[in-house]
Amino acid sequence: MSSKKKKLLAAVLAAWLSGPAAAACDDPSSFFGGVCKRLGDTWNQGQSELLLPLHSHHLRFAYTREKIDSFEENSWGLGYGRSRFDDEGNWHSLYAMGFRDSHAKFEPALGYAYQWMWGERAGLHAGLGYTVVVTARSDIGHYVPLPGVLPIASVKYRGSGVNMAYVPGGKGNGNVLFFWGSVGF
Structure with a gap:
């Protein structure tokens, strides 16, 4: 399938799926209603964040020395996010960023992140969670x-x-720790 056909298929699929999801957002008791509320609250109540992609560390066991030497591990870029803490102290974020990938090519990322947090929000705190991302x-x-x-x-x-995502993989692909900084304003 050609690249143009794949892009068209992805656009048609996204449009088709968005209709039922948009209708389900009106029902707060449904799964989609809860998702819509969480996303809406994050966007409307969240704090703005500047996102600074920093480094992509390829785990050395998964690659040959030659391959490691060919990678560009400085992931310079920029992004914007909205984040908030919920009533339980856990963190939600909506974000978009663009950065230089391992082959020095542009890579966009758009997503939602959630973390269970420990520590005082006004001081040092840490979290573990997940991100649902499209790149x-x-x-x-x-x-x-x-x-x-x-x-x-x-x-x-x-x-x-300082934030980190793990990109899983096998021998010769994935197995990357992606680091980025965030500054709220």
Whole structure:
């Protein structure tokens, strides 16, 4: 299937799925209603964040030395997010960022993140959770959208922090720790 056909198929599928999901948002007792409320609360009540992609560390056991040497592990980029703490002290975020991937090509990412948090919000706190993300890469389907769910962790002090996502994989792919900074404003 050609790249144009794949993109068209993805757009048609997204449009088709959005109709029932949008209708279900009106019912707060439904699964989609709860998701819509969580996303809406995060966007409307959240604090703005500047996101700074920093580094992509390829776990050395999964790659040859030659492959490691070919990677660009500085993931410079920029992003924007909205985040909030819920009544239980857990963290929600909606975000979009763009950064340089391991092959020095542009990679966008758009998603929702959730973390169970420990520690004082006004001081040092840490979290573990997940992100539901859609990204696209030049070397996988020439930027066909790729959905995924990844584990994440963070250490934060007040409104700033260092965050990490783990991209699983096998021998010669994945197995990446992706680090980014966040600064609330």
